[in-house]
Amino acid sequence: MKTDKTTLIFNAAIKVFADKGYQYATIAEIAKTAAVSKGLVHFYFESKMDLLLSVLLNFLKQINTINKDKLQKTDCPVTALKAVFETFQELLLNEKENLYWGKILNSGLPDRTEMKTDTLKKKKEAIDRENRKLFQTIDTLIKKAQSLQKITAELKPEIIRQILGGSSQFLTTGMYLQLSGKGGLGYTKNDVRLAMNMLIDSFARKR
Amino acid sequence: MKTDKTTLIFNAAIKVFADKGYQYATIAEIAKTAAVSKGLVHFYFESKMDLLLSVLLNFLKQINTINKDKLQKTDCPVTALKAVFETFQELLLNEKENLYWGKILNSGLPDRTEMKTDTLKKKKEAIDRENRKLFQTIDTLIKKAQSLQKITAELKPEIIRQILGGSSQFLTTGMYLQLSGKGGLGYTKNDVRLAMNMLIDSFARKR
Amino acid sequence: MKTDKTTLIFNAAIKVFADKGYQYATIAEIAKTAAVSKGLVHFYFESKMDLLLSVLLNFLKQINTINKDKLQKTDCPVTALKAVFETFQELLLNEKENLYWGKILNSGLPDRTEMKTDTLKKKKEAIDRENRKLFQTIDTLIKKAQSLQKITAELKPEIIRQILGGSSQFLTTGMYLQLSGKGGLGYTKNDVRLAMNMLIDSFARKR
Amino acid sequence: MKTDKTTLIFNAAIKVFADKGYQYATIAEIAKTAAVSKGLVHFYFESKMDLLLSVLLNFLKQINTINKDKLQKTDCPVTALKAVFETFQELLLNEKENLYWGKILNSGLPDRTEMKTDTLKKKKEAIDRENRKLFQTIDTLIKKAQSLQKITAELKPEIIRQILGGSSQFLTTGMYLQLSGKGGLGYTKNDVRLAMNMLIDSFARKR
DNA sequence: GATGAATGAGCTTTCATTCAT
DNA sequence: AATGAATGAAAGCTCATTCAT
Numbered sequence: 106m107k108t109d110k111t112t113l114i115f116n117a118a119i120k121v122f123a124d125k126g127y128q129y130a131t132i133a134e135i136a137k138t139a140a141v142s143k144g145l146v147h148f149y150f151e152s153k154m155d156l157l158l159s160v161l162l163n164f165l166k167q168i169n170t171i172n173k174d175k176l177q178k179t180d181c182p183v184t185a186l187k188a189v190f191e192t193f194q195e196l197l198l199n200e201k202e203n204l205y206w207g208k209i210l211n212s213g214l215p216d217r218t219e220m221k222t223d224t225l226k227k228k229k230e231a232i233d234r235e236n237r238k239l240f241q242t243i244d245t246l247i248k249k250a251q252s253l254q255k256i257t258a259e260l261k262p263e264i265i266r267q268i269l270g271g272s273s274q275f276l277t278t279g280m281y282l283q284l285s286g287k288g289g290l291g292y293t294k295n296d297v298r299l300a301m302n303m304l305i306d307s308f309a310r311k312r
Numbered sequence: 313m314k315t316d317k318t319t320l321i322f323n324a325a326i327k328v329f330a331d332k333g334y335q336y337a338t339i340a341e342i343a344k345t346a347a348v349s350k351g352l353v354h355f356y357f358e359s360k361m362d363l364l365l366s367v368l369l370n371f372l373k374q375i376n377t378i379n380k381d382k383l384q385k386t387d388c389p390v391t392a393l394k395a396v397f398e399t400f401q402e403l404l405l406n407e408k409e410n411l412y413w414g415k416i417l418n419s420g421l422p423d424r425t426e427m428k429t430d431t432l433k434k435k436k437e438a439i440d441r442e443n444r445k446l447f448q449t450i451d452t453l454i455k456k457a458q459s460l461q462k463i464t465a466e467l468k469p470e471i472i473r474q475i476l477g478g479s480s481q482f483l484t485t486g487m488y489l490q491l492s493g494k495g496g497l498g499y500t501k502n503d504v505r506l507a508m509n510m511l512i513d514s515f516a517r518k519r
Numbered sequence: 520m521k522t523d524k525t526t527l528i529f530n531a532a533i534k535v536f537a538d539k540g541y542q543y544a545t546i547a548e549i550a551k552t553a554a555v556s557k558g559l560v561h562f563y564f565e566s567k568m569d570l571l572l573s574v575l576l577n578f579l580k581q582i583n584t585i586n587k588d589k590l591q592k593t594d595c596p597v598t599a600l601k602a603v604f605e606t607f608q609e610l611l612l613n614e615k616e617n618l619y620w621g622k623i624l625n626s627g628l629p630d631r632t633e634m635k636t637d638t639l640k641k642k643k644e645a646i647d648r649e650n651r652k653l654f655q656t657i658d659t660l661i662k663k664a665q666s667l668q669k670i671t672a673e674l675k676p677e678i679i680r681q682i683l684g685g686s687s688q689f690l691t692t693g694m695y696l697q698l699s700g701k702g703g704l705g706y707t708k709n710d711v712r713l714a715m716n717m718l719i720d721s722f723a724r725k726r
Numbered sequence: 727m728k729t730d731k732t733t734l735i736f737n738a739a740i741k742v743f744a745d746k747g748y749q750y751a752t753i754a755e756i757a758k759t760a761a762v763s764k765g766l767v768h769f770y771f772e773s774k775m776d777l778l779l780s781v782l783l784n785f786l787k788q789i790n791t792i793n794k795d796k797l798q799k800t801d802c803p804v805t806a807l808k809a810v811f812e813t814f815q816e817l818l819l820n821e822k823e824n825l826y827w828g829k830i831l832n833s834g835l836p837d838r839t840e841m842k843t844d845t846l847k848k849k850k851e852a853i854d855r856e857n858r859k860l861f862q863t864i865d866t867l868i869k870k871a872q873s874l875q876k877i878t879a880e881l882k883p884e885i886i887r888q889i890l891g892g893s894s895q896f897l898t899t900g901m902y903l904q905l906s907g908k909g910g911l912g913y914t915k916n917d918v919r920l921a922m923n924m925l926i927d928s929f930a931r932k933r
Numbered sequence: 934g935a936t937g938a939a940t941g942a943g944c945t946t947t948c949a950t951t952c953a954t
Numbered sequence: 955a956a957t958g959a960a961t962g963a964a965a966g967c968t969c970a971t972t973c974a975t
Contacts, residue, residue: 128335275478685896
């Protein structure tokens with residue numbers, strides 16, 4: 106268990122951003138959650154935005170690293186696709202705490218805040234890069250599967266990617282119009298895994 | 313072309329909330345967008361939160377009203393399900409402007425802001441009500457289709473609902489981890505309609 | 520019963536100023552109380568301050584007019600003094616409504632508001648004039664009574680005036696450090712009259 | 727000379743509240759007077775209302791503490807009564823600055839402002855408690871003096887209390903219908919002390 | 934490294950006042 | 955005379971950020 110202050114703050118930020126949303130999250134609360142002073146937060150992170158970007162970047166890097174690993178272990182694009190979407194479930198559903206990630210991902214980046222400093226701009230670009238990498242991984246797999254006639258070519262790859270992405274995210278974070286309240290979802294982690302695989306398989310069928 | 317100030321402000325709010333997110337949106341900018349004074353915004357809407365709730369409530373009411381209408385025209389739950397998800401596309405994709413709705417829905421309701429006044433509480437309850445109504449409409453159709461063996465019973469209704477909802481929303485608003493930037497999506501309104509129908513049909517297959 | 524709009528607004532202002540205090544009183548509430556539009560308030564009264572000054576000026580003029588009348592009916596300064604302080608009780612205690620006056624008098628004039636317009640400046644001067652007239656009436660009576668050895672000369676006239684004034688006001692409006700809450704006072708209008716007379720008489724004794 | 731910021735702000739608040747009245751006082755001016763930023767005012771005091779309540783509570787506590795002390799030193803209720811009213815004079819007239827207290831006391835608590843937070847509610851209750859204590863101290867002394875036949879029983883205790891209170895306050899803060907302007911009062915601190923004692927003695931006489 | 938008092942820009946909201954009708 | 959929508963100047967308050975210790 107890492108307890109160095111940076112990690113403490115980082116984890117506190119994930120929790121508070123998830124609970125309150127970026128805007129309503131305050132440095133004061135993050136600091137309190139991390140049992141650290143407000144000043145120290147700014148000692149390790151340039152700004153609140155820097156904290157958010159760090160959190161997102163870290164998540165995407167994990168995803169991509171894990172995916173890279175998995176893709177080396179199979180040649181079948183359909184299998185690979187399943188593996189990629191399982192990565193989300195693994196990261197998000199393995200520990201209850203991790204669902205915080207999902208909430209942060211759901212609310213995305215503040216649009217307006219023109220990233221003012223260089224650090225911020227670079228971090229934003231890094232995020233975009235990781236994000237694009239994730240898209241391309243998925244799109245490439247879909248195209249490959251289509252060209253091998255392993256999944257339907259009736260739908261554009263972008264369409265399939267959106268369906269898989271949307272389903273994965275909604276199944277994982279349980280959002281539906283983001284308004285569903287706090288109630289349980291009525292299904293388990295395993296149901297999700299199963300459903301995603303069935304969904305991918307459904308594209309594999311003759312249609 | 314409506315030009316009454318309430319509508320002007322309402323539409324400006326939709327646009328600004330979508331562009332900036334609720335929290336980053338300022339009354340000043342909404343007023344400016346509506347070409348109206350700050351004071352007038354508060355003359356028609358109790359508060360910024362009232363504006364957001366009004367926008368969401370209005371959208372949900374439209375959805376539910378249209379759905380109610382559509383459901384009276386068919387007995388087949390599968391047809392009805394397709395019709396229901398077409399409603400989103402109709403509302404969101406018919407005019408470019410409407411996509412703003414999608415962005416607002418994506419970011420959901422601020423959790424923490426305890427609805428302070430009575431007006432706000434009631435509006436929040438009304439939103440919850442409409443939201444539940446939408447859920448129930450979809451879940452009921454799914455269950456009915458399952459009991460008629462028109463769609464697979466292998467997946468729990470909640471799972472199917474999440475898949476359909478997630479796909480619909482991602483296809484429509486083009487969100488993917490909310491991070492995709494501003495680029496076009498590479499597919500058309502028609503592609504979306506087609507894809508959703510195919511998706512629903514895929515549940516109809518023997519699996 | 521006058522029902523012309525000016526009177527309507529004037530009376531509404533008295534009530535609202537008393538209930539809320541000058542600052543918390545809003546034109547909107549005054550207008551509503553008078554069953555009149557906000558615009559009309561400003562048609563008859565230049566500003567909110569103008570309304571307050573009008574209310575105060577009117578009260579002081581009434582006091583002074585009544586006093587002038589009473590003073591012509593007696594040569595005895597002690598009797599006159601009693602009569603003068605009875606005027607307050609008459610004006611303030613005769614009708615329950617009139618106690619509103621008391622509350623307004625208690626909170627006085629906003630200091631800071633430099634009277635900006637000419638109308639306001641003149642009205643302020645008129646108030647000061649009436650106020651000075653009231654002071655002088657009382658001080659003159661006290662001095663006259665002292666020179667006739669009808670009341671003690673051990674106390675400066677200003678001191679006696681403050682004692683009589685403070686007692687009168689506190690007895691009438693029931694203020695004590697203005698914090699006493701809303702409870703009844705435990706005494707009647709008659710008790711007040713009696714007490715003031717006894718107080719004045721006490722100065723008449725050899726001390 | 728205390729220079730900690732809390733005290734600085736506290737004293738600035740007393741001055742500005744007295745000069746302008748609670749409602750006309752602005753945080754900006756209090757901050758400026760204290761030579762401190764606006765933010766710091768809210769760092770130490772929850773709100774403007776909190777500042778006012780703090781000021782009033784502090785004053786009442788001082789009064790009651792001093793009184794408690796004094797009452798232990800005498801058995802004679804008349805002597806005690808004189809001592810109690812001397813407390814006001816001591817607190818208010820010893821330094822020119824202190825007269826600000828008087829002005830604040832005169833305008834009392836804003837009625838309408840429902841105390842919104844818990845801190846505020848509790849502070850309000852504390853004020854009411856201290857205030858009641860002050861009332862009871864005075865009323866008890868009066869009743870005791872009456873039962874010992876040391877002061878007249880012809881007047882109800884409440885009446886006597888109002889006379890003493892009103893006289894004390896008017897003599898001290900020089901209010902007369904709150905309109906007296908800025909002119910001097912024409913008497914000294916000593917005159918006030920003397921007058922209050924004489925007033926109390928006058929109730930001691932056979933009447 | 935670590936703290937938290939201090940800053941101040943920026944936000945929502947209120948409301949007297951104006952003015953087209 | 956009368957209305958009330960519309961304006962805009964303040965005001966209170968929040969909170970990311972800085973900096974002396």
